[in-house]
Amino acid sequence: xxxxxxxRRKESVADRRIAGESFLIPVCGAxxxxxxxxxxxxxxxxxxxxxxxxxxxxxxxxxxxAEFDVEVxxxxxxxxxxxxxxxxxxxxxxxx
Amino acid sequence: xxxxxxxxxxxxxxxxxxxLSERIAGQRVPFTGSLALTHRCNLGxxxxxxxxxxxxxxxxxxxxxxxxxLADIQEAGCLFLLLTGGEPLLRGDFAEIYSFAxxxxxxxxxxxxxxxxxxxxxxxFRELPPRLVEVSLYGADAGMHDRITGVPGSFAExxxxxxxxxxxxxxVGLKSVLMTENIDGFPAIENLARSLGLRFRFDAAIFPRxxxxxxxxxxxxxxxxxxxxxxxxxxxxEEWRGFYEAFRGSAGGNGLYDCGSGVNTFxxxxxxxxxxxxxxxxxxxxxxxxxxxxxxxxxxxxxRKGQMAPGLPCRGCDKKLLCGYCPGFFEMENGxxxxxxEYLCAIGRSRMEKLATLHLEDQ
Numbered sequence: 264x265x266x267x268x269x270x271r272r273k274e275s276v277a278d279r280r281i282a283g284e285s286f287l288i289p290v291c292g293a294x295x296x297x298x299x300x301x302x303x304x305x306x307x308x309x310x311x312x313x314x315x316x317x318x319x320x321x322x323x324x325x326x327x328x329a330e331f332d333v334e335v336x337x338x339x340x341x342x343x344x345x346x347x348x349x350x351x352x353x354x355x356x357x358x359x
Numbered sequence: 360x361x362x363x364x365x366x367x368x369x370x371x372x373x374x375x376x377x378x379l380s381e382r383i384a385g386q387r388v389p390f391t392g393s394l395a396l397t398h399r400c401n402l403g404x405x406x407x408x409x410x411x412x413x414x415x416x417x418x419x420x421x422x423x424x425x426x427x428x429l430a431d432i433q434e435a436g437c438l439f440l441l442l443t444g445g446e447p448l449l450r451g452d453f454a455e456i457y458s459f460a461x462x463x464x465x466x467x468x469x470x471x472x473x474x475x476x477x478x479x480x481x482x483x484f485r486e487l488p489p490r491l492v493e494v495s496l497y498g499a500d501a502g503m504h505d506r507i508t509g510v511p512g513s514f515a516e517x518x519x520x521x522x523x524x525x526x527x528x529x530x531v532g533l534k535s536v537l538m539t540e541n542i543d544g545f546p547a548i549e550n551l552a553r554s555l556g557l558r559f560r561f562d563a564a565i566f567p568r569x570x571x572x573x574x575x576x577x578x579x580x581x582x583x584x585x586x587x588x589x590x591x592x593x594x595x596x597e598e599w600r601g602f603y604e605a606f607r608g609s610a611g612g613n614g615l616y617d618c619g620s621g622v623n624t625f626x627x628x629x630x631x632x633x634x635x636x637x638x639x640x641x642x643x644x645x646x647x648x649x650x651x652x653x654x655x656x657x658x659x660x661x662x663r664k665g666q667m668a669p670g671l672p673c674r675g676c677d678k679k680l681l682c683g684y685c686p687g688f689f690e691m692e693n694g695x696x697x698x699x700x701e702y703l704c705a706i707g708r709s710r711m712e713k714l715a716t717l718h719l720e721d722q
Contacts, residue, residue: 277464281390281436282383288438288464291487300466302378 264320264343269358271316276354278311285311287354299352306331310345316358320346379438383623389655391624392432393441393637396425396456398629400446402472403509404497406538406575408566408691409445419629422452424646426459428627431651433463437625439490440465445629448475454483461487468493470534473520474513481527492524493532497540499547507540521555535561537585538578545588563589563706564683566691569640576692582705590713599681603714606680613667613674615686615697621659635659638687641696665696673699681714682707 272278275291285303303311309330313323320342327338349355379390397419398409420428432440440460447453448471460467473494484492496517498504504514524531533552537545545561552559563585567573580588590596611617618624621635621642628634633644633654642662644654667674673684682703686696693700 277462279433279438279464281438282386282388284379284382286438286464288466290461290464300375302382 264346266319266321266324268320269316269318270314270320270346270350270355271358272311272314272355273353287311289354292353301352301354306341307345310342311349314346314349314355387622388436389432389623389625390436391439391441391619392437393443393624393626394425394428395443395445395626395628396447396450396453397445399449400444400472401449401474401510402446402513404495405507405509405540406536406565406578408568408575410568411570419450420631422455424631425452425456428631428646428651429456429460429463429465432625433465435651435655438464438466439468441468441470443470446472446475448480454479457483457489458487461489466490470495471520472508472513472517473524474516476520476523481523481529484524484529485527488529491530491532493534494521494524496533496535496548496551497538499544499551503541503544507538521557525555525557532558532560534559536565537561537563537580537588538565539580540578542580542584542588549592561589564688566688579702582702583709586706586709586713590710596713596717599710600714600717603680607677611679614663615665615667616663618685620687621663625655633658635662636687638685638691639696640687641690668697671697671699672704676707678704678707678711681710 275289277288277290279286279288285308287301287303289299301307306327309327310323313326318326320339324335324338324342327333327342328335331338333341346355350357383390395409398411399419400407400410403410442457442460447469450456457467457469467489468491469489470493473492494517496504497507498514501512501514504517505511508514521531521533533548533555535541535545535548541548548561549559563580563582565575565579567576590599619636620639624636626634626637627646631646633646633651634640635642639662642659644658646654673679676682683706684703688703689698689700690696692702
């Protein structure tokens with residue numbers, strides 16, 4: 264992905280924090296089954312909160328590096344993998 | 360770094376529950392709750408414990424209070440939400456309450472008799488799908504079903520509602536209550552569910568009415584017959600066998616309550632009274648006197664500490680895994696959570712005998 268690409272969370276998904284765990288729950292569209300529910304680990308949760316339609320990929324990767332003590336290349340790969348999964352599921356959209 | 364997005368669950372509810380249980384183990388989180396939006400119903404089922412014969416329907420919470428309660432329980436960690444009644448679709452504000460709940464990220468199951476399904480509801484469900492709509496069906500034909508509901512034409516309306524929900528792509532399940540009024544036609548009910556391609560479950564549990572009328576107990580099917588019917592289904596039989604094999608010898612300690620009641624579950628009735636679950640009524644906290652968190656934190660602390668009395672026959676009973684042991688059941692039947700139900704004992708004995716017979720056959 265380009266460093267300047269920006270994603271935002273869709274309103275059709277609710278993020279829930281339950282007992283310290285983060286869940287993504289679809290609200291609209293397909294029938295609600297467990298297929299469409301995600302549990303985020305701390306890094307996923309960290310990224311999800313930053314997909315606000317304002318921050319660029321590069322900015323979020325920099326945040327990851329600062330917070331999780333990883334190399335830029337690894338942070339970039341993790342970001343790309345995660346956002347690709349979310350996009351596949353229709354949970355985020357790219358901002359034009 | 361491992362995968363960031365731990366998983367989806369491939370449609371596997373059990374995996375999800377296992378994961379959720381592991382992650383919240385030891386925590387008191389109300390992740391499963393039920394709200395009885397109303398006690399009113401447009402049917403008058405002979406066995407219904409909530410029926411209010413000839414009495415003025417009790418006051419129900421207004422819309423705004425339900426929305427406040429939903430916001431409270433969301434914050435407290437509720438994920439699985441059951442909307443029930445009475446018949447919840449009787450509420451003119453059902454769409455508002457339901458939409459609010461879905462947008463808050465609850466996984467909603469609806470219990471309904473499906474007779475009030477209309478285009479407006481279908482449009483709502485298409486936009487904001489529920490996890491499951493579970494419909495009550497008491498007979499495989501109009502004669503039987505309508506005799507039990509007391510409303511002529513209700514069978515046709517239920518089938519119409521089910522078909523409309525299915526056509527809209529909504530996940531529908533059927534549930535029934537086994538009783539003397541329908542036991543002869545019960546295989547036909549199961550066949551009807553199968554022919555519609557719908558999941559089906561039933562229960563033989565019938566309780567006195569909340570107002571005290573014990574006549575519904577006369578509708579109970581003898582435990583031996585109920586279990587014979589239950590075990591006639593090879594799939595259910597295997598489930599029981601697998602369950603018993605997996606958990607025998609681990610029937611728990613001597614705590615009176617060994618379930619999720621008040622630990623991971625709660626119930627709110629139509630007047631806004633908070634209970635530890637759908638069954639237990641003796642521990643109550645009116646939400647009018649404070650928010651959900653206060654009730655959850657304070658009101659349910661003591662009842663879970665109760666121990667089985669030394670003379671309680673359930674203590675150490677080897678059939679406790681099979682009988683459906685539930686102090687809430689005892690309370691609904693006998694008025695006290697430490698007064699066991701003879702009916703559940705008989706159910707446990709019958710299941711044990713059936714499994715023992717199978718064990719001998721295997722050998």
